[in-house]
Amino acid sequence: MLHLTPNSSFSLTIRLEIPNRVGMLATVTKAIATSGGNFGQIDLIEQTRSVTTRDITVDAASTEHAETIVQAVKALPDIKVIDVYDRTFNLHRGGKISITSRIQLKSVSDLAMAYTPGVGRVCRAIAENPDDVYNFTIKRNTVAIVTDGSAVLGLGNLGAEASLPVMEGKAMLFKEFAGIDAFPICLATQDTDEIIRTVKNLAPVFGGVNLEDIAAPRCFEIERILREELDIPVFHDDQHGTAIVTLAALFNALKLVQKPMEKIRIVINGAGAAGVAIARLLKKAGAETILMCDSKGILSVNRTDLNEEKREFAVKAQGTLAGAIQGADVFIGVSAPGVLTPEMVRSMAKDSIVFAMANPIPEIQPELVSSDVAVMATGRSDYPNQINNVLAFPGVFRGALDCRAKSITTSMYLEAANAIASLVNPKDLSKEHIVPSVFDERVAGAVAAAVQRAARNEGIARS
Numbered sequence: 001m002l003h004l005t006p007n008s009s010f011s012l013t014i015r016l017e018i019p020n021r022v023g024m025l026a027t028v029t030k031a032i033a034t035s036g037g038n039f040g041q042i043d044l045i046e047q048t049r050s051v052t053t054r055d056i057t058v059d060a061a062s063t064e065h066a067e068t069i070v071q072a073v074k075a076l077p078d079i080k081v082i083d084v085y086d087r088t089f090n091l092h093r094g095g096k097i098s099i100t101s102r103i104q105l106k107s108v109s110d111l112a113m114a115y116t117p118g119v120g121r122v123c124r125a126i127a128e129n130p131d132d133v134y135n136f137t138i139k140r141n142t143v144a145i146v147t148d149g150s151a152v153l154g155l156g157n158l159g160a161e162a163s164l165p166v167m168e169g170k171a172m173l174f175k176e177f178a179g180i181d182a183f184p185i186c187l188a189t190q191d192t193d194e195i196i197r198t199v200k201n202l203a204p205v206f207g208g209v210n211l212e213d214i215a216a217p218r219c220f221e222i223e224r225i226l227r228e229e230l231d232i233p234v235f236h237d238d239q240h241g242t243a244i245v246t247l248a249a250l251f252n253a254l255k256l257v258q259k260p261m262e263k264i265r266i267v268i269n270g271a272g273a274a275g276v277a278i279a280r281l282l283k284k285a286g287a288e289t290i291l292m293c294d295s296k297g298i299l300s301v302n303r304t305d306l307n308e309e310k311r312e313f314a315v316k317a318q319g320t321l322a323g324a325i326q327g328a329d330v331f332i333g334v335s336a337p338g339v340l341t342p343e344m345v346r347s348m349a350k351d352s353i354v355f356a357m358a359n360p361i362p363e364i365q366p367e368l369v370s371s372d373v374a375v376m377a378t379g380r381s382d383y384p385n386q387i388n389n390v391l392a393f394p395g396v397f398r399g400a401l402d403c404r405a406k407s408i409t410t411s412m413y414l415e416a417a418n419a420i421a422s423l424v425n426p427k428d429l430s431k432e433h434i435v436p437s438v439f440d441e442r443v444a445g446a447v448a449a450a451v452q453r454a455a456r457n458e459g460i461a462r463s
Contacts, residue, residue, distance in 0.1 A: 006038035006059040150215040178394030239277030241389035248420035270335035337361035384432035395447025403461035419450035
């Protein structure tokens with residue numbers, strides 16, 4: 001059975017009416033603690049001579065666990081549960097983003113300039129010089145977050161509407177971490193040609209396109225064609241954002257164990273969009289020995305079920321993940337919960353590095369192998385070394401938009417990874433600190449500067 005740790009994604013607030021007697025609150029907290037809940041704030045709402053009303057915030061490990069906690073409180077004598085709020089759903093209620101105006105309309109003259117008739121002069125200027133769209137509209141700072149809802153997080157094909165909360169969240173991250181105005185474009189089609197045609201028709205509004213949660217292998221073709229046919233940056237974050245941050249983390253992990261990139265043996269479990277992009281970028285960074293596995297085992301040249309992207313990494317070896325990982329220096333998981341066992345980890349080379357990035361439940365729980373690995377990382381915020389795409393994509397787009405790059409290239413990925421890794425001071429580098437915090441305010445600026453340098457060196461910067 002997989003161990004689940006309480007976390008804020010399953011956070012609830014329980015509003016209680018408690019008799020105003022000594023020890024009654026302690027009875028409640030004991031029931032919650034016994035049920036495995038993790039406490040947050042306890043707020044006093046109202047107090048009379050006879051009763052006290054309090055809000056108690058609790059983190060659970062799952063929806064079922066949250067219900068267990070609530071039922072334990074309801075079972076207490078003399079305690080009245082007034083209401084239960086799911087804090088995650090409350091946060092999303094009404095949506096998480098909105099559009100606001102940059103200027104205020106306070107007079108008739110303001111209106112005449114912002115809209116008709118004054119706006120007509122600006123329209124004509126852009127018609128005469130299309131490049132002026134970057135000077136006089138939102139295009140210079142706007143990104144389309146495009147999905148078809150076919151691969152939403154680790155949840156699968158949920159469709160366009162169900163993908164919207166994720167895309168709204170992505171838009172928030174663009175704004176908070178890089179000051180970029182991004183908007184969700186959730187398409188009611190999963191036809192490759194129609195997606196490409198739709199994005200091309202939307203492109204005049206946007207300075208860049210961030211593809212998100214589109215299933216492999218379709219995502220590869222969509223990205224390739226859009227990059228060929230659009231003159232604005234196109235970036236599939238599930239591929240390249242993941243690859244950039246993974247490489248940054250690996251750069252620093254290898255410094256700790258003093259192993260060179262070209263000498264290590266890497267096993268990647270998961271051969272979808274993220275796994276393929278990681279493998280490609282690791283090769284560019286100098287990795288020479290990579291074994292990639294999917295749910296059927298090693299990608300072998302003898303297999304007949306491999307698509308074009310998987311065939312790129314097919315090797316002569318055959319077998320299972322357990323066989324592939326023996327003697328490996330690095331395991332990178334972008335696959336499924338619980339597929340890696342402590343025995344497999346113990347079969348790896350000395351000073352092994354494990355990046356178990358399946359979300360929300362990693363390929364192996366870190367506490368099971370804490371004494372068996374030199375460095376452990378996950379995609380979760382409640383463990384050290386969170387490999388999170390937010391370290392990459394805001395800065396990548398900030399840099400690309402600021403220099404008006406025609407595209408986003410592998411050189412930019414490499415420079416971005418080096419920039420992220422460099423923000424961990426050598427004296428602070430440790431097995432529990434190989435990447436900067438997602439809230440480190442230096443990150444987006446450092447990545448943006450690195451991306452701009454790469455764009456100028458490649459001659460694709462237009463500003």
